[in-house]
Amino acid sequence: MNLAEGVQIVSLGILGVLMLASALGVVLLSNIVYSAFLLAMVFASISGLYILLNAGFVAAAQILVYVGAVNILILFGIMLVNKREDFQPVANAWIGKAATAAVCAGLFALLSSMVLATPWHLSSAIPAGEAAIEVIGQHFFSDFLLPFELASVLLLMALVGAIILARREYVPDEEPENEQKVLTLRERPRELVAAASNDLQND
């Protein structure tokens, strides 16, 4: 074993332990904000694992998309539904948790025994290495062209759908007097604004 392989093994161990510990924290901690920040740590460790797998482009995409977008989106979601509530205890909840833990442990045992039993045929081809990003680009615009375009259409649909779903519902019985010519999505006025105007009228 030369030095590079030793470094690889050690960093694989550190990143793996970090990733699994943070993932357990995401699932098990009771404070949801801690879970969200630990999720960022999971994503960052997975990005490090991608670098170990000679995939710099996907590691950068992982950091950009997951840590930069998805995790921030989840934090905004936590802020928007920030309600401290104590959940009603469900009777015999521990049975469900124990059964789920048993099923997950069994699935892990099954998967790892399958992984260890399968004779993998490792390829001895020359790795793409630094040219990986060019190979990915060629795939995108040749044999994966249709999925690539479909992914862009899907992103547009998700954008519009998220806006439509997340806006406040429009109440149709209160028709505005002066019809606006500008195309806008009508939505219910905020309760905060209504309450403030009521206070002004009372004064």
Add this chain to the structure above:
Amino acid sequence: MMQLEYFLILAAALFCVGIYGLVTSRNVIRVLMSIELMLNAVNLNLMAFSNYLDPAEIKGQVFAVFVITIAAAEAAVGLAIVLSIYRNRDTVDMEQFNLLKW
């Protein structure tokens, strides 16, 4: 000297943690986070196969980029649905989202 197995076992462990969180969480946002964990486990699998079994063509990396794209769209739509349910039911408890329960 088979690092492939290490990566696959790590991915399997992450996937199982994600399933546990998905089933046992009461908070909706935590359910979304567990789904992200599971998607990341699948991505790790794809990248490991891409590096060790197909290092010249790296189609696994292309697949992983697609999965990242779909996961971002899924997170946006999922959070919008969560916000909409929260406005209607005024709670984030999974046990009380029983509108479609028979």
